[in-house]
Amino acid sequence: MNTSSLPARFIVPLSFVLIPLVASxxxxxxxxxIGHDVLHQWVAIISGLFLIAGLCLGSIVIYPLAFFxxxxxxxxxxxxxxxxxxxxxxxxxxxxxSFPPAESLYYGLNPTVWMVFVLTVGLMGVxxxxxxxxxxxxxxxxxxxxxFPLIAVAVLLLGVYFSLIWGNGAPxxxxxxxxxxALFSGV
Amino acid sequence: xxxxxxxxxxxxxxxxQIGVTAGAALFLRSGLxxxxxxxxxxxxxxxxLSDNQRWDFMGCAGHPFVRTPNMDRLASEGVLFSNAxxxxxxxxxxxxxxxxxxxxxxxxxxxNTTPWNDGNITFLERLKANxxxxxxxxxxxxxxxxxxxxxxxxxxxxxIEKGQGRYFDCPLIVNGTERPxxxxxxxxxxxxxxxxxxxxxxxxxxxxxxxxxxVHHPWIPPSDLTGLYANERPRFPREFxxxxxxxxxxxxxxxxxxxxxxxxxxxxxxxxALDSQIGRVLDKLDELGLSEDTIVIFASDNGFFWGEHQxxxxxxxAYEESIRIPLIxxxxxxxxxxxxxxxxxxxxxxxxxxxxxxxxxxxxxxxxGKSFATILxxxxxxxxxxxxxxxxxxxxxxxxxxxxVRTETHVYIEYEGRRKPELFDIASDPRQMKNLSExxxxxxxxxxxxxxxxxxxxxxxxGSTGRLRGENRG
Numbered sequence: 160m161n162t163s164s165l166p167a168r169f170i171v172p173l174s175f176v177l178i179p180l181v182a183s184x185x186x187x188x189x190x191x192x193i194g195h196d197v198l199h200q201w202v203a204i205i206s207g208l209f210l211i212a213g214l215c216l217g218s219i220v221i222y223p224l225a226f227f228x229x230x231x232x233x234x235x236x237x238x239x240x241x242x243x244x245x246x247x248x249x250x251x252x253x254x255x256x257s258f259p260p261a262e263s264l265y266y267g268l269n270p271t272v273w274m275v276f277v278l279t280v281g282l283m284g285v286x287x288x289x290x291x292x293x294x295x296x297x298x299x300x301x302x303x304x305x306x307f308p309l310i311a312v313a314v315l316l317l318g319v320y321f322s323l324i325w326g327n328g329a330p331x332x333x334x335x336x337x338x339x340x341a342l343f344s345g346v
Numbered sequence: 347x348x349x350x351x352x353x354x355x356x357x358x359x360x361x362x363q364i365g366v367t368a369g370a371a372l373f374l375r376s377g378l379x380x381x382x383x384x385x386x387x388x389x390x391x392x393x394x395l396s397d398n399q400r401w402d403f404m405g406c407a408g409h410p411f412v413r414t415p416n417m418d419r420l421a422s423e424g425v426l427f428s429n430a431x432x433x434x435x436x437x438x439x440x441x442x443x444x445x446x447x448x449x450x451x452x453x454x455x456x457x458n459t460t461p462w463n464d465g466n467i468t469f470l471e472r473l474k475a476n477x478x479x480x481x482x483x484x485x486x487x488x489x490x491x492x493x494x495x496x497x498x499x500x501x502x503x504x505x506i507e508k509g510q511g512r513y514f515d516c517p518l519i520v521n522g523t524e525r526p527x528x529x530x531x532x533x534x535x536x537x538x539x540x541x542x543x544x545x546x547x548x549x550x551x552x553x554x555x556x557x558x559x560x561v562h563h564p565w566i567p568p569s570d571l572t573g574l575y576a577n578e579r580p581r582f583p584r585e586f587x588x589x590x591x592x593x594x595x596x597x598x599x600x601x602x603x604x605x606x607x608x609x610x611x612x613x614x615x616x617x618x619a620l621d622s623q624i625g626r627v628l629d630k631l632d633e634l635g636l637s638e639d640t641i642v643i644f645a646s647d648n649g650f651f652w653g654e655h656q657x658x659x660x661x662x663x664a665y666e667e668s669i670r671i672p673l674i675x676x677x678x679x680x681x682x683x684x685x686x687x688x689x690x691x692x693x694x695x696x697x698x699x700x701x702x703x704x705x706x707x708x709x710x711x712x713x714x715g716k717s718f719a720t721i722l723x724x725x726x727x728x729x730x731x732x733x734x735x736x737x738x739x740x741x742x743x744x745x746x747x748x749x750x751v752r753t754e755t756h757v758y759i760e761y762e763g764r765r766k767p768e769l770f771d772i773a774s775d776p777r778q779m780k781n782l783s784e785x786x787x788x789x790x791x792x793x794x795x796x797x798x799x800x801x802x803x804x805x806x807x808x809g810s811t812g813r814l815r816g817e818n819r820g
Contacts, residue, residue, distance in 0.1 A: 191398050191585045203587035256763035257746040
């Protein structure tokens with residue numbers, strides 16, 4: 160497999176998701192300005208779905224692009240994690256007007272942000288298997304199933320269980336609030 | 347032998363019996379208020395609180411399809427306040443305000459993470475001290491451990507899920523001891539417990555504070571109502587889109603993944619389930635012959651957004667959908683022109699002093715609310731002209747600390763942090779879509795309201811009456 164330049168193997172795959180993500184963000188959060196109700200609804204729904212898909216499923220696009228452009232594992236991981244990291248920073252900035260700096264930083268650890276990270280990690284694992292399988296079909300001498308992707312998928316399954324299934328996510332949220340109380344209010 | 351006092355000879359034994367009974371009754375009642383509205387015995391008080399119920403989710407408030415025959419009955423037999431508000435639109439602070447008649451900055455429960463102060467005095471405690479049998483049944487939901495609630499004979503609540511409880515099989519704490527729910531559905535279980543309290547034989551009047559989990563999320567209706575409203579189509583505001591429930595941190599509001607229309611219908615179903623349980627209580631009062639002697643007050647702790655301002659969930663903000671609550675008072679023989687709507691502005695902090703006044707007690711100075719008993723007695727009684735709204739940030743919900751002044755026609759809102767002030771003309775822009783604070787006509791009004799807000803926060807305008815001074819009229 161050929162190794163492309165750093166922009167081609169890292170920046171381009173990341174931009175494939177990041178640019179539509181920013182565009183959909185701008186569209187979604189400004190769609191209410193559209194005077195026409197039906198048009199507003201459609202723009203909001205489509206841009207909103209792109210926004211959520213880009214956040215949660217972006218690694219499905221980034222990881223294979225980076226993989227087949229010869230990005231090293233650490234580059235692939237960083238490119239994929241850049242999306243949830245940017246989301247996390249954005250969320251912290253968004254609440255910094257409401258909470259003091261330390262509490263705003265803690266906000267960045269909230270279950271929604273964690274879920275985006277967990278999804279990204281898990282999908283990276285799945286993509287690694289798929290990319291290895293495709294490479295093997297193309298004649299590369301790669302083992303398809305390796306340990307790290309398995310761990311990543313396990314993280315995803317655990318994350319889905321604790322975030323969505325266990326008490327519909329409420330207990331995890333309460334743990335998060337308990338952490339806040341322990342750190343910031345002494346309750 | 348006749349066993350009647352009239353027309354029958356009275357034996358010495360009977361005379362002693364009567365004397366002892368009368369003496370005991372006098373002793374028991376010695377602590378009771380002497381006269382309330384010209385009656386010899388103070389009325390019973392039944393206060394019913396729902397959770398997160400919008401002011402317009404009642405048939406009598408004009409909702410297009412939700413069915414609430416019992417709330418409607420209360421309104422038709424009492425007074426529906428069409429301008430009832432909370433001073434903080436958040437569960438714990440609002441609940442503490444109902445109980446104490448005080449603002450959040452005074453009772454100290456500023457948000458859902460600041461604990462209840464055991465030094466707070468509830469209206470239940472004041473009634474108990476004046477000879478009432480008292481019960482608190484239902485959702486307490488204030489941070490910290492459960493208090494040893496003074497002045498309450500029966501304290502039935504729940505602590506599961508941070509005090510939010512759950513709709514099915516919710517374990518209860520009865521005077522400090524946990525017991526399983528007897529009925530699967532919490533609203534019915536709490537109602538059963540309330541009926542047990544009401545039907546108990548007693549010499550004294552009672553005060554029952556019945557506080558429901560309904561209609562807080564996750565809006566699970568009882569099995570017999572799951573198909574209700576299936577053909578009804580909710581009308582969301584034009585700024586709403588289906589993804590509003592998933593963005594802007596609204597996931598923390600507990601919205602489940604699913605079509606917003608179905609979530610909305612479930613909310614409506616839980617309102618109807620609550621209504622039918624309220625009906626059971628009203629029927630029991632009728633059956634026991636207590637309706638004429640019982641003041642019933644129904645309210646909610648705060649409003650709720652269904653997409654207005656692209657917001658979803660519990661109120662918090664100072665917009666109308668958030669700060670308005672349903673509030674109905676039925677007080678047979680104690681109100682003028684039952685079945686009317688009253689448009690005077692009243693607040694959750696007014697409920698406690700109103701109850702005290704209606705049972706013949708003088709509300710203490712420490713209560714910041716003002717009794718609206720005069721509005722019940724007279725259709726033309728004046729209401730307040732302006733009042734202070736306050737919200738203290740509640741982690742992790744991304745609403746900054748804010749203070750607002752609400753007049754009969756405008757609301758002016760100031761935020762901590764980067765968000766700029768807002769001014770809305772509610773009379774001409776009831777949905778609060780046009781912020782006037784930066785417009786030429788809004789600037790002068792905003793500066794007057796800013797001054798009024800500062801005065802209210804300093805306590806220089808009476809928080810209880812909201813009477814404005816001089817040029818500060820908004």
